[in-house]
Amino acid sequence: MRTKLFILSSLISFTFLAQAQEISNGVMKLDELRKPAYREIINIPEVNGYQVLKCDFHTHTVFSDGLVWPNIRAQEAWEEGLDAMALTEHIEYHPHKDYVEVNHNRSHELIENLSKRNNVLLIKGTEITRQTPPGHFNAIFIGDASSYIEDNVSEKDWEAVMKAAEQNAFIFWNHPGWKPNIEGSYEWLPFLEDLRKKNALHGIEVINGFGFHMKALDWCVDKGLTVMGTSDIHNLVGHDYDRSRKYVHRTMTLVMAKERTPESIREALDAGRTVAWASKYLAGKEENVKNLFNACVKLLPSHYSQEKNGVRTNFYEIQNKSDLYFELELTSGKGTQKITLYPMSSQLLSAEAGQQSLSYDVTNAYVRSDKFLNISFSL
Ligand SMILES: [Zn+2]
Ligand SMILES: [Zn+2]
Structure with missing residues (x-):
């Protein structure tokens, strides 16, 4: 403990000295208070090679x-x-x-x-x-x-x-x-x-x-x-x-x-x-929004399965590999009703076994004034 304290106090005095050296002609530079300058990266994967x-x-x-x-x-x-x-x-x-x-x-x-x-x-x-x-x-x-x-x-x-x-x-x-x-x-x-x-x-x-x-x-x-x-x-x-x-x-x-x-x-x-x-x-346009969605969102193979009251349910991970945001609402099939895919994150999706696919409306993605993008996941 004493050694740690010694190291800590040495670090503090070293930092203080390092700062003290920034004083020039009676002016101390406070550059550590500036907002760091950097360019944000907006992650969106390539879409069909584009x-x-x-x-x-x-x-x-x-x-x-x-x-x-x-x-x-x-x-x-x-x-x-x-x-x-x-x-x-x-x-x-x-x-x-x-x-x-x-x-x-x-x-x-x-x-x-x-x-x-x-x-x-x-x-x-x-x-x-x-x-x-x-x-x-x-x-x-x-x-x-x-x-x-x-x-x-x-x-x-x-x-x-x-x-x-x-x-x-x-x-x-x-x-x-x-x-x-x-x-x-x-x-x-x-x-x-x-x-x-x-x-x-x-x-x-x-x-x-x-x-x-x-x-x-x-x-x-x-x-x-x-x-x-x-x-x-x-x-x-x-x-x-x-x-x-x-x-x-x-x-x-x-x-x-x-x-x-x-x-x-x-x-x-x-x-x-x-x-x-x-x-x-x-x-x-539907084609563009669909291609964009498919490039960003992937449904992984089922990683877990469980049976309850004679019904088998498969569990999947659904990944959003982009900084876009998606809200999904089930339109056909038996599975998770609503999914929010936050930027660069994944969610769990469950589906009753024995189905070919699940369909969802992407309720934040419009392809007409009265129509959401609808997507299907093959199971
Ligand atoms: Zn203007
Ligand atoms: Zn204008």
């Missing part, structure tokens, strides 16, 4: 109506483990113009090098901000944003979106349903159909920040448009999202890409291989 890239293609800075300088966006994206992001400043709306120069390319330019250094893919984008309806459109993979139209009169709506189409941008309709009191704000208007036919509309924001626009999921499925999820963040991500909860992340798009490159992201967006992810919630 990497699942975490992307947020709708964010703002003080160069439109956001509250932060562009560097903060780059820093947040790195810390949160995003693979790709875009700054999408409003073309037509600049509430800080008396203090911040109106330059549609500037915020992107300011973080190009920082993003490269941080290994975050920075995709150039903008928000075409027309009156509702039709409302706002994001254009990403754009060229020069200075040629876009600031004049916000409805006669120029078509021309405004066509500027992006001329640059071969990927264009998606933003937050449909965000102004429910305006007639036509949450309807599939001829204007949208005309854009789609002209190959000038490629996706819809099914989830924007804290709003899940459920009708938009059906439109994406029925009209062959890409499902998008974005934060549309204006404040600090840490201010708006409760990041202290394990499964809470900013809303984003999971993009199933061949490689971690802008070209591969573009190919995946054009092919519609995306799922919108808002912490607990997933929304996407």
Whole structure:
């Protein structure tokens, strides 16, 4: 005991000395109080050979109506483990113009090098901000944003979106349903159909920040448009999202890409291989959500069996090898009724012996506005 005390007191005095050495010219450095800088890793396994890239293609800075300088966006994206992001400043709306120069390319330019250094893919984008309806459109993979139209009169709506189409941008309709009191704000208007036919509309924001626009999921499925999820963040991500909860992340798009490159992201967006992810919630086309689920969740062979009152029950382990969150509810077969699969965890599942399979609704994963993903486990 005495030896231990001696070692302890030596350690304390050594630590004290080590700290004391940090004093320089009467200033003691208290760097141990700083928040450690590190990049989070969001675990999602490959899906049928595709990497699942975490992307947020709708964010703002003080160069439109956001509250932060562009560097903060780059820093947040790195810390949160995003693979790709875009700054999408409003073309037509600049509430800080008396203090911040109106330059549609500037915020992107300011973080190009920082993003490269941080290994975050920075995709150039903008928000075409027309009156509702039709409302706002994001254009990403754009060229020069200075040629876009600031004049916000409805006669120029078509021309405004066509500027992006001329640059071969990927264009998606933003937050449909965000102004429910305006007639036509949450309807599939001829204007949208005309854009789609002209190959000038490629996706819809099914989830924007804290709003899940459920009708938009059906439109994406029925009209062959890409499902998008974005934060549309204006404040600090840490201010708006409760990041202290394990499964809470900013809303984003999971993009199933061949490689971690802008070209591969573009190919995946054009092919519609995306799922919108808002912490607990997933929304996407059935094939994509199913493939994602199957890559993350595995049912292991039964490890135990017991008989009670003439009924044999088999026990299984069901594993979630991802940072996604799943809630399962039994829809056919005899087995565990409800299962919550927390990120990177497993649960026990029991099933009456002699059955071929069990089916579950994944009640946090939407494949239509009124339909959950349904999955079957072979027993
Ligand atoms: Zn908007
Ligand atoms: Zn926005």
